[in-house]
Amino acid sequence: MNKPLSKLRAAKLELYRQQGKIHARAVAGRFNSLRRALVWLTQIVFYGACWLNWESNGSMRQAILFDIAHEKLYLFGLVLWPQDALLLALALIVAATALFLATALAGRVFCGFLCPQTVYTAIFVWIEARVEGDHLARLKLDRRPPGPGKFVRKAVKHGIWAAVAIWTAITFVGYFTPIRELLAGFGEWRVGPWEAFWLLFYAAFTYVQAGLAREAVCQHMCPYSxxxxxxxxxxxxxxxYDRRRGEPRNARRQGAGGDCIDCGLCVEVCPTGIDIRDGLQYPCINCGLCIDACDAVMDRTGAPRGLIRFASANELAGVPAPRGVAGRPRVAVYAGLLLAGVLLGGWLLAERTLLRVDVLRDRGALSRETADGRIENAYTLQLMNLDDVVRHYRVAVSGLPGLEIVGGREFAVEPGSIRPVAVTVSAPAGAPPGGIRPIVFDISAEHAPASGVREPSSFVLP
Ligand code: SF4
Ligand code: SF4
Known part of the structure; x- marks a missing residue:
């Protein structure tokens, strides 16, 4: 039987386990350091990347911008159009497959270290701790009757939260409307209705999710869990928790106990307020903070670290790890899909051309004969310029002796637009016997003649 907890420890744990908001105890350790590093990294990227500029054809523009109005996505030197939807869909599939693979290997590790909900909750809790004190001070403050001291602390905390939420919303919208224009618009009271809606929505969303709801989102709202x-x-x-090593808990002094001294620190540091010793639970976000807490306890008691650790069900049950692909079919499938998605995406990107062409034959008149005996066919070429500057294209045709284009063969196309152009192709008098002959249109850009597009078509001879 477990020895009863000391009164002081039991009271602390009880205070911590009070229903209501969870105030987790701060803990130092390698997983906490990793979480902090990832919070810094992700937020430096998120808050900073919208300020980067990119020089394109002599002018500067925002390096990363989802320009919905003009149906363009700028990613540094890359400009994606609705025609590149396959690439975007593939990027989403690759991201989802990477998440599945990470989950198959290390459970809910994305939730614990990279999920925006976790990251922003960590930021908001850090602010709360700076203003209100450690976890016990925060618990006591919550239970204190209203008064000026409590009001001031709460007001300062909520004010800072609101400021962070507003700046987060401005940054988010700044990826859709150039952030410098957005901020300039504030000064002149010139913010569009959509921008205003998303600013308010995203600021409120961040404030509520990270400040008020926080771990309840992971426990009750997250569908992924x-x-x-x-x-x-x-x-x-x-x-x-390694039950075989830890139990019976709190009985080391009798010489027959396991390594768990039932200090409750693993529960106090848990941001979702669970006791990992009760087994795997869906609110656990695999953040590893209970590992940090328990490792420190093990160091103090002289026991080896790892009473709580990343461990598989097999390992805890003493079953040997499966070998090879056949032993872990899910991991093999996710890894295979991920590799295929990355390779396909890389190939699509490498093969992507900034000029696309569709050739349509004039269905009204198959062919006509001119006064000098030449045979003419009419076509419409849809020239699509996926570059973000005006491009000039030259059209040539081949496939039959003496075949040539009558009239205009050079065309300018505005950036990101499709220009239908009428092209007449002529074959000399005395051409081969009648029928449908294959021909080819070659369309090349003036600035890069070597990288053209070949489009097959047909020429009708009477
Ligand atoms: S931190 Fe470790 S020793 Fe303390 S209660 Fe948790 S598992 Fe037991
Ligand atoms: S049980 Fe441990 S890993 Fe799971 S959420 Fe709590 S502290 Fe994080």
């Missing part, structure tokens, strides 16, 4: 279990297999590593 409900179905991620289907990606697990017995070799998936999750944060787990």
């Amino acid at each position: 409900r179905f991620q279990g289907v990606m697990f297999d017995p070799a998936t590593a999750n944060v787990a």
Whole structure:
């Protein structure tokens, strides 16, 4: 039987486990350091990338911009159009598959380290701790009756939260409307209705999700927590308590106990307020903070670290790890899909041309004979310029002896637009016997004649 907790420890744990808001105890350790590093990294990228500029054809523009009005996505030197939807869809599939693979290997590790909900909750809790104090001070402040001191602390905290939420919303909208224009628009009270809507919505969303709801989102609202279990297999590593090593808890002094001294620190540091010793639970976000807490306890008691650690169900049960692809079919499938998606995306990107052409034959008149005996066919060429500057294209035709274009053969096309052009092709008098002959249109850009487009078509001879 477990020895009862000391009164002081029991009271602390009880205070911590009070229903209502969770105030997790701060903890130092390698997983906490990793979480902090990732918060810094992701936020430096998010808040900073919208300020980067990119020089394109002699003018500067925002380097990363989702220009919905003009149906363009700028990613530094790359400009994607609606015609590139396949690439974007592939990028989403690759991201989802990478998430599935990470989940199959290490459970809900994305939730613990990279999910925006976790990252912003960590930022908002950090602000709360600076203003209100450590976890016990925050608990006591919450239970204190209203008064001027409490009001001032709460007001300062909510004010800073609101400022962070507003700046986060401005940054978010700044990826859709150039951020410098957006800020200039504030000064002149010139913000469009959509921008105003998204600014208000995103600021409120950030404030509520990260400041008020925080871990409740992971516990009750996140759909991913409900179905991620289907990606697990017995070799998936999750944060787990080694029951065989830890139990019976709090009985070391009798010489017959396990390594767990029932200090409750793993519960106090948990941002979702669970006791990992109760086994794998869906609110666990695999953040590893309970590992940090327990490792520090193990160091103090002289026991080896890892009573709580990333461990698979197999490992905890003493079952050998499966070998090879056949032992972990889910991991093999996700890794294969990920590799295929990355390779396909790379190939599509490498093969992507900034000129696309469709050739349509004039269905009204198959062919006509001119006064000097030549045979003419009429076509419409749809020239699509996917570059972000005006381009000039030259059209040539081949496939029959003496075949030539009558009239205009050079055309300018505005950036990101489709220009239909009428082209007449002529074959000399005395051409081969009648029928439908294959021909080819060659369309090349003036600035890069070597990278042209070949489009097959046909020429009708009477
Ligand atoms: S931190 Fe470790 S020793 Fe303390 S209660 Fe948790 S598992 Fe037991
Ligand atoms: S049980 Fe541990 S890993 Fe899971 S959420 Fe709590 S602190 Fe993080």
